[in-house]
Each structure stands twice: as C-alpha cells, then as structure tokens.
C-alpha cells in the first residue's frame with residue numbers, strides 16, 4: 001500500500017491551475033519506482049491510472065476538462081461551443097474526434113507520472129465507478145424513473161404514493177436478487193425532481209449498480225454491457241469485448257436521441273454531461289481489460305475508512321497514526337484472507 005497524505009488546505013496552485021503540491025508528491029513516487037528498478041532490479045507495469053476526474057486532472061495537469069469546451073484527454077472531443085463538428089454528442093462511427101485518439105498532448109506542463117518508463121496516454125483510463133455509477137447511470141435512472149412516474153407505471157394516485165410503490169418494487173427486486181440496498185426510500189428529493197433541475201437518482205454507487213435490471217427502454221443496452229462487465233473476469237473474451245461495443249453504441253445513440261427529444265420538447269430529462277463521453281471511450285476501448293474489475297470500488301471504500309481514522313487523530317501526527325493503525329489491522333486481515341483461501345481450496349498463502 002502506498003499512502004500519501006497531502007494538506008488540501010495548503011495546496012500550492014499556480015495561476016494556470018497546476019497543483020504543485022500534487023506534482024511534487026508524484027515526482028517523489030516516480031523517483032522511488034525508478035530507484036527500485038535501478039537498485040533492486042524490480043520493474044513494474046502500470047495497468048492503468050484511475051481515479052475521479054478531478055484527481056486525474058490534478059495528477060496529469062490536464063488542460064482539457066469537464067468545465068472547458070475541450071473535454072477529453074484521450075481525443076479532441078468538445079462540447080461543440082466553438083465548432084459543432086467535434087461535439088462529443090456525435091455518436092457516428094466516423095465522428096471526427098476518434099481520428100485523434102491518443103495522438104494529442106492533453107497538458108501544457110509535463111506531469112511527473114509521464115516520466116515513468118513506458119508511460120502512454122492510453123494508460124490513463126476513465127473509472128467506471130465515477131463515470132457510470134456516480135455519473136451517467138444516475139441520469140439514466142433519474143430520467144427513466146421520472147418518465148415512469150408520470151406514465152403511471154407505479155399506479156395512479158399522488159406523487160408520494162407512486163414513489164412508495166416504486167420503492168417497494170425496488171426493495172423486492174433487491175431482496176430477491178440478494179443485494180443490500182443503501183437507498184432507504186425514493187423521494188422527490190432523491191430523484192432531484194425539482195423545478196428547473198434535471199432528474200438524477202442521488203444514490204450510492206452501489207445502488208446505481210443494482211437498479212438497471214429493473215427499469216426499461218434505453219436501459220436494455222446499458223444493462224447489457226454492464227452485465228457483461230460485472231460477470232466477466234479480469235479480461236473480456238473477444239466475444240464479450242465485441243458485444244460491449246455493440247451494446248455501448250446502441251446505448252449512446254439511444255441516450256443522445258432521448259436527450260435531443262427532451263431538449264426539443266423543452267423538458268429537463270436525460271442530461272448530457274461530459275462523463276457521457278468518457279463512457280463512450282470505455283465501451284469502445286481497444287484493450288480487453290474489464291473496466292468493472294479495475295474500477296475504484298475498493299479504493300473509495302478504503303479512503304472512507306482511512307478518513308475515519310484521520311478524523312480521530314491529531315493533525316500533527318495524523319500520517320504516522322494512520323499507517324500505524326493500518327499495520328495494526330494487517331495481521332487480522334491476512335488471517336481472514338488465509339482462512340477464506342483455505343475454505344475455497346486455493347493454496348495461495
């Protein structure tokens with residue numbers, strides 16, 4: 001485990017939004033890895049750089065980001081503010097931005113990680129947890145549930161009754177499928193059903209993971225590629241890889257068509273956010289690495305636990321205390337892993 005605690009309140013950030021504190025930390029990490037190669041002859045292969053988009057922006061000094069016209073570090077897709085020809089909502093196979101895949105430099109100042117031997121821009125990968133479960137998935141489910149509520153799918157009666165029926169069905173589906181649901185109740189607030197707002201299912205990442213199988217319409221395609229990712233191993237088979245791409249393209253076209261129709265009807269449904277483009281990259285990725293397998297579920301859970309310890313520690317010794325607590329918990333964790341391996345018949349330990 002490599003754990004680096006940085007004082008967020010004291011970040012040194014330049015006028016061009018370069019986070020010097022993060023860069024200095026990454027520089028030290030890179031030097032340590034290089035030394036391991038030179039001295040101990042230990043060499044590493046980076047499977048992928050993942051994290052939330054904001055973190056990736058600071059680690060890689062991206063000058064393309066969700067708040068700019070040029071949104072993507074992997075290609076030349078834009079929001080279409082200046083030139084609609086490069087808009088990321090172009091779902092055609094021949095969309096212009098695909099011609100520039102991994103050919104342009106997404107930063108002005110070289111980030112520390114780019115000096116790692118063998119580094120490639122394609123190694124910076126959108127994270128499925130942040131892109132779908134905490135992003136596009138919430139929009140899809142929020143808008144779909146809003147349409148279903150207004151079409152009386154959850155019965156007649158008041159909005160509160162319909163939401164209660166929707167909650168009951170969701171609970172029944174979760175318990176029959178053996179999932180634990182963190183979302184206690186669907187409410188207008190949870191669905192962001194307010195005037196002048198886009199509906200969005202404000203749930204935990206794991207709840208967004210559960211719901212797709214229970215809703216309809218354009219959800220079929222998303223449910224299809226998510227199921228393949230969820231059930232496949234570390235690597236997708238060639239057939240699974242091709243299947244994800246097909247279903248992904250269907251989803252992108254269906255979602256953009258729904259968003260276009262909503263805009264034409266002047267209703268706030270199917271929000272188009274830049275993360276939609278990152279999802280497009282994930283379903284079209286060349287590599288057969290499974291994005292679900294490499295998503296940051298465990299990292300985010302780990303961060304939550306580390307934050308709990310940090311909050312209870314004195315700020316002056318927090319880094320030391322955190323590592324000590326982590327070491328204290330290690331023997332028990334290994335015991336549990338060893339017992340689980342023994343139980344499953346695998347003799348790894």
Ligand SMILES: [Zn+2]
Nearest residue numbers: 072074075077
């Ligand atoms: Zn792109």
